[in-house]
Amino acid sequence: MDIRNIFGEAELGRLHLKNRIFMAPLKTAFGTPDGRVTDGHLNFYKSISRGGTAAIILEPTAVLLNGKEHPKQLCIHEDRHIAELKKITEVIHSNNALVGCHLNHAGRAANPKATETPPLAPTKMTCPSSGAEAKELTDEQIQEIITAYGDATRRAVESGFDFIEVQAGHGYLISQFYSSRTNQRNDHYGDSIENRLRFAKEVFKQVNDNAGVLPLIARISGKEFVEGGLDVGDLGPLIELIEESGFAALHIGYGNVCDSPPWYFNHMALPEQPQFDILRAIRGVTDLPLIAAGRMGYPDKVQKVIGEGLADFIALGRPLLADPELPSKWESGREEEITYCGACLQGCLTNVKSGNPIGCIVNAEVGTEPLVKAGEPKKVMVVGAGPAGISAAVTLSRCGHMVTLYDQSDTPGGASLLAPRARHKEMMERPIKGLQTKLRNANIKTIFNQRVDKEVVNQENPDAVILATGARQRVPDIPNLDSQHVLTSVEFFKGTKEVAGDRVLIIGAGKVGVEVAESLTDVGKEVVATKRTDTIAEGMEPITKKMCLQRLAKNPSLKLMPETTVIGFEWKGVRVREKGIEKLLPPFDTIIVAAGMVSQVELLEELKDFRGHIFTIGDA
Structure with missing residues (x-):
């Protein structure tokens, strides 16, 4: 299949799409604490809508303040937000693209720094990724949230949106009610499947009653990838309810924001085959059009997913950060000009988690004003x-x-x-x-x-x-280091100097040192890695770090020594100070220095x- 085959016109409900590309909802943190639209939003969505994407699903928009996931998240809980959101819909429409409002309540994934109250969930439970403990929702609070979805839908219609997407997966509130793992209630919103679906059913009715003619899309997680979590085999009743509620399409992602962030954000280290298997399984139980999300910004993957009928549309998130013109370049055969996303999460997720607006390490212009020509070239x-x-x-x-x-x-x-x-x-x-x-x-x-x-x-x-x-490698001043066979981490990855023998000492188990360690143990080396402080893999992107530490903990060929300083090298071994106690380690064949960089x-x-x-x- 030629990638350009996805650029024929397509229909989704009453939507007339110029191609089969959606933009997936991305948290941008361009907003204000009271949920207003800023120039960052307008610049960001203007850039995306000019690049050839058919339909943009707006970033997660909170139906109530107590459902916010980020302090700078867009909101739609009051009528004052209608005029604000119109600014975005008008910008996107002016560039011949459609736009949908992504409605969400984060439930236990809500951020207390954003809500100024504890998170609310079906059952009292902690969200591991945030550490915040949620309180159990009362029946009155549940009714307030259900009503808020309807009010939010009305405001979305008045704001000029072309369709509505409801977040019904990924460990947010609707899926928290559906999952027996996170819903341990014994009232009419818990216990049986029928009761656990009740919240979704009532939310969907509110949305449907207020959406008018706007098509509805449900976003779900094909598999949560957490023990006891929702699997593709558990989705039948939810998908059946979505069909009965009049939705026009299913938007398929993966993971759970609280319990399996690597899959939710689709980290670069994860395999692709599970995605294909899940899409194929969902295709087998519904006739609804499917929108496939998750690292879909590569021609070979799109060709497989669309060409094999695993999905009808694709959703791109981070790939449009890296290159907003990616769809146009695909369509015009300019693939060699594309700046592709590496799924590293360093400029997007890391920025947003730290309170800064979304960015990208390969595109410095995310959310900025369009460039202007200099009056006096220099x-x-x-x-x-x-x-x-x-x-x-x-x-x-x-x-x-x-x-x-x-x-x-x-x-x-x-x-x-x-x-x-x-x-x-x-x-x-x-x-x-x-x-x-x-x-x-x-x-x-x-x-x-x-x-x-x-x-x-x-x-x-x-x-x-x-x-x-x-920057260049910092080489610490350690007595008799020069008597050893020494490489820097840069020399190791460049391959300009050979690793001798089977025993290797890495000085510096920071973000680079642990990558060196993994590479060495994969080829059978016995590795010891020291770190002067107690933080292994310091400076690494948090999700990458968590995955790396999990792999390292299972690696029998690697010994990590935090709070350990290499004092010097002797003929009979390496003298170190571990947590204040001096020790002599047996000799090593190679020493690799990964002790940070200096400008x-x-x-x-x-x-x-x-x-x-x-x-x-x-x-x-």
Whole structure:
């Protein structure tokens, strides 16, 4: 199947779609504490809607304040939000795209920092991913939430939305009621399947009664991937209710936000086959059109899912962060120009979790104002062709500046070129190639294999210098370290120096050190990894870190030694101080230093008398 086959017109209920691509709902954190729309929202959705997506499902929108998952989440619990949300629907419609409102109440996944009250759930229970304990809902509170769904639907209609999506899965409130794992009530909202479906049934009726002619989509989790959680075999009664309630389509995701975040966010280390199996199973029990979500931003995967009839539509979330024009580029056969998502979660989820607006490590323009041409173009030197340097050079060039990009290596990409060489990070190769393509297609003079010093800068005589020189490995001063066979983590991943023997000591079990450790144990090495502090894999994206630590805990060839300092090397072994107690470890064949990085500031110091503008970016 040719990827361009998904660009024929399609019907979904009364929706007339220009292609088969939806945007999946993404938490953006562009909002305000009172749930209002900002310029960040408008810039973000303007960019997506211009890129060829047929229908955008808005970010999760809270039907009540006590159901908010993020302090800056959009809300629709009061009539004042109608005018706010109209700003978004009008922007999206102006770019020939449709837009749907994604209604949700987070239940036990609600964030107390956002709600200023404890979460509410069918049963008193803690959400592991947040640590917050939920209180059991009273019957009065349940009725208030059900009514709120209807009121929210009315407001969505008045705000100009084209369809409504109801979040009925992924460990949020509707699925919390449906799952016997999270619903242990013994009243008319619990115990039997009929009772556990009652909340969903009453919510769906409220939505249907207030939606008018707008089509309805239900988003569900095909499998929660948690012991005792909902599996694809448990979904029959819920899907039957969705059909009976007049929904036009099912939107299939995976995981549970509280109990299995890696699957909910579809982490890059997870296999794809379970997705295909789940879609095939759901296809076998319903005639409703299916929208497939979860790392769908790759042609080969789309061709399989649509070509084999596993789904009728696809939903893209993070791939549209990396490249909002991805659909247009697919349609016009410009795949080589696409910046693909690596599913790393570093710029999107990590930003939002830390309270910042959503971003992307390969697209610095997420949610920003459109670039404008400079009134007076400047001559700019960018030193360093890693991700930061490439992004800066491309952006400056698009603004009309005269840019020259220097790098002392022969290949653009910098340290990011090493990322796909780590275990479970192979998907990072695609976004790196995307950055390289952006550079090739830009009007930028590139000079590789050139070390830049003060003399080179003076010869170039630029108006501004952007220093993106990155960082280098920090090598600790340890007695007799030079008597050992030593590699840095950079040398290890580059493959420029061999690992000798079978016993390896890694100094520094941070985010890079543990990746080195996994790679070594996979090829049969016996590894000890020390860390001066008690935090193993420090600095790693949280979900990546959790998955990594789970794998490391099961690895018999690896010994982790937190709160351990390497004191020195002796002929009979390695002396360390573990939690204040000195020990002598048997000798190692290879020592790998992964003790952090230090910014390369030499050029900045050389240029202290430079009269133009100097900017330092990235790891520099």
